[in-house]
Amino acid sequence: MKNTTYDVLIIGGGPAGLSTAYLCHKHGLSYLVLESGKAIFQGISNTYPEGKLVYASKPKDAPMPFMVDELRPPDKPVTVESYLQYVQHFVQHENLLVQTEVDFEDIKDERDGLTVITSKGNFKGKKVVLSFGSNIPRELTVYGDAKMVAKNLDDASKYVGIKTLVIGGGNTAADVIINILKAKREANDTHPVFWAHKAEKFDVNKETAQRLGEEILLGGNIRLLLGAMPRIGEVDDEGVDRLVIRINEFKQPDGIDLYHALSFPMQNVIACIGSQGPVPIFDKLHIQSIACTAGVCKVAQEGERLVLLSAEFESTRKGVYVIGGAISPSYMRINEGSIAEERHPNLIYTAINDAYYVVEAIRAKLFCR
Ligand SMILES: Cc1cc2nc3c(=O)[nH]c(=O)nc-3n(C[C@H](O)[C@H](O)[C@H](O)COP(=O)(O)OP(=O)(O)OC[C@H]3O[C@@H](n4cnc5c(N)ncnc54)[C@H](O)[C@@H]3O)c2cc1C
Numbered sequence: 148m149k150n151t152t153y154d155v156l157i158i159g160g161g162p163a164g165l166s167t168a169y170l171c172h173k174h175g176l177s178y179l180v181l182e183s184g185k186a187i188f189q190g191i192s193n194t195y196p197e198g199k200l201v202y203a204s205k206p207k208d209a210p211m212p213f214m215v216d217e218l219r220p221p222d223k224p225v226t227v228e229s230y231l232q233y234v235q236h237f238v239q240h241e242n243l244l245v246q247t248e249v250d251f252e253d254i255k256d257e258r259d260g261l262t263v264i265t266s267k268g269n270f271k272g273k274k275v276v277l278s279f280g281s282n283i284p285r286e287l288t289v290y291g292d293a294k295m296v297a298k299n300l301d302d303a304s305k306y307v308g309i310k311t312l313v314i315g316g317g318n319t320a321a322d323v324i325i326n327i328l329k330a331k332r333e334a335n336d337t338h339p340v341f342w343a344h345k346a347e348k349f350d351v352n353k354e355t356a357q358r359l360g361e362e363i364l365l366g367g368n369i370r371l372l373l374g375a376m377p378r379i380g381e382v383d384d385e386g387v388d389r390l391v392i393r394i395n396e397f398k399q400p401d402g403i404d405l406y407h408a409l410s411f412p413m414q415n416v417i418a419c420i421g422s423q424g425p426v427p428i429f430d431k432l433h434i435q436s437i438a439c440t441a442g443v444c445k446v447a448q449e450g451e452r453l454v455l456l457s458a459e460f461e462s463t464r465k466g467v468y469v470i471g472g473a474i475s476p477s478y479m480r481i482n483e484g485s486i487a488e489e490r491h492p493n494l495i496y497t498a499i500n501d502a503y504y505v506v507e508a509i510r511a512k513l514f515c516r
Pocket of ligand 1: 158159162163164181182183184187188190194200201202204249250252278280281282470471473493494495496498
C-alpha cells in the first residue's frame with residue numbers, strides 16, 4: 148500500500164480523466180491518474196484509425212462551452228496524431244501526475260476513504276473518479292487464468308522473432324496481423340503469425356482484406372486456424388504461462404474425445420475479441436444500475452442496464468464518481484427524488500465537461516463550501 152492518501156484517484160487517462168487531473172491540479176487537490184495503457188489517451192490511440200481527423204463536436208442543445216479549453220480539440224480539425232502529440236506536451240508541461248500500465252481492478256471501502264486495488268498495488272483516495280471509457284476489452288473465457296494475454300497491439304516489434312497467435316475474426320484482428328507481418332517483413336523475420344477464429348469464416352471489410360493480401364504477397368507468413376477454440380490457461384514445467392487452443396476435435400463413440408491443440412506462451416498471444424460496455428465492472432464494484440423498461444428509456448433499449456448516478460455523477464457507491472464514455476450514450480440520473488434516463492453523447496466535449504462538474508462537486512464536498 149502506498150502511504151499517500153490522495154484527494155482524488157482517477158481511473159483512466161483519456162479526455163475525461165486528464166481533464167479531471169488538470170482541474171484537480173489547478174485547484175490544489177492532490178490526485179493521481181492510473182492508466183492501463185502504455186501512454187495517456189491510450190483509448191483514443193487504440194480506437195481511432197491512422198490519420199483520422201478529430202472534431203471539436205458539441206451537442207446542438209449544449210449550453211456550455213468546453214470547460215477545459217486546454218484539452219479541447221482545435222476548431223479546425225487536426226489528425227489524431229497531432230491532437231495526441233499536443234495533449235502529451237500539455238501533460239508534460241503541466242507536470243500532471245499519471246502512472247501508466249496500471250490496471251484498475253477493484254475498490255475497497257475503508258474507514259477513512261477508499262482503497263483502489265490495481266495490478267501494481269493499492270492506492271488510497273478520499274474520492275475515486277472512474278473515467279475508463281466505454282471500450283472495455285472482452286476477456287478470453289478459458290479454464291484457468293488468461294489475464295496475461297494482450298488485448299491490443301502496442302508495439303509490433305515485440306512480436307518479431309517469435310511465433311505469434313492472434314485470436315479474433317474481425318477487422319481489429321486483421322489490422323493487428325497486418326502490423327505484425329509488416330514489422331516481421333522489415334526485420335526479415337520468417338516466424339509465422341497464427342490467426343485463430345472460433346467460426347469457420349473471417350469477417351473483415353474489403354479495404355482491410357486488400358491490405359492483408361498485400362502483406363501476404365510481400366512474403367507475410369500467416370497460418371489460418373478456423374474453428375479454433377482457446378481452452379485452457381496453464382503454467383508449464385518451466386513456469387511459463389501458456390494458452391492452449393484446440394484446433395480440431397474428434398468426438399469418439401466411447402466418449403473419449405480426441406483433439407489437436409497448440410500451446411503458446413501467453414506473451415505471444417493477442418486476443419482481439421471485441422469490447423463490452425462497463426456494466427460487468429459496475430456489477431463487480433457493486434455500483435447500482437437499472438434495467439430500462441418499455442417506454443422509460445429513449446436512447447437505451449428495453450432491458451439494457453444503465454448506471455444510476457446523482458446529478459453530480461456520484462454513483463450509488465459513496466465517493467465513487469463515473470464520467471465520460473463509460474456512461475455513454477445514456478445513464479439513469481437521480482434528480483430531486485426522481486430517476487430518469489439522461490442522454491450523454493460519447494464525445495470529447497462531454498468527457499471534458501463531466502470532469503468540470505465532478506471536480507466542482509468534489510471541491511464542495513472536501514472543503515464544505
Ligand atoms: C473512431 C472514433 C472516432 C471518434 N471521433 C471523435 C471526434 O472526432 N470528436 C469527438 O468529440 N469524439 C470522438 N470520438 C469519441 C471520443 O473519443 C470519446 O468520447 C472520448 O474518448 C471519451 O473519453 P473518456 O476519457 O471517457 O474515455 P477514453 O478516451 O476511452 O479513455 C479511457 C482511458 O481509460 C483507460 N482504461 C480503460 N480501462 C482501464 C483500467 N481497467 N485501468 C486503468 N485504465 C483503464 C484506457 O486505456 C483509456 O486511456 C470518437 C470515438 C471513436 C471510437
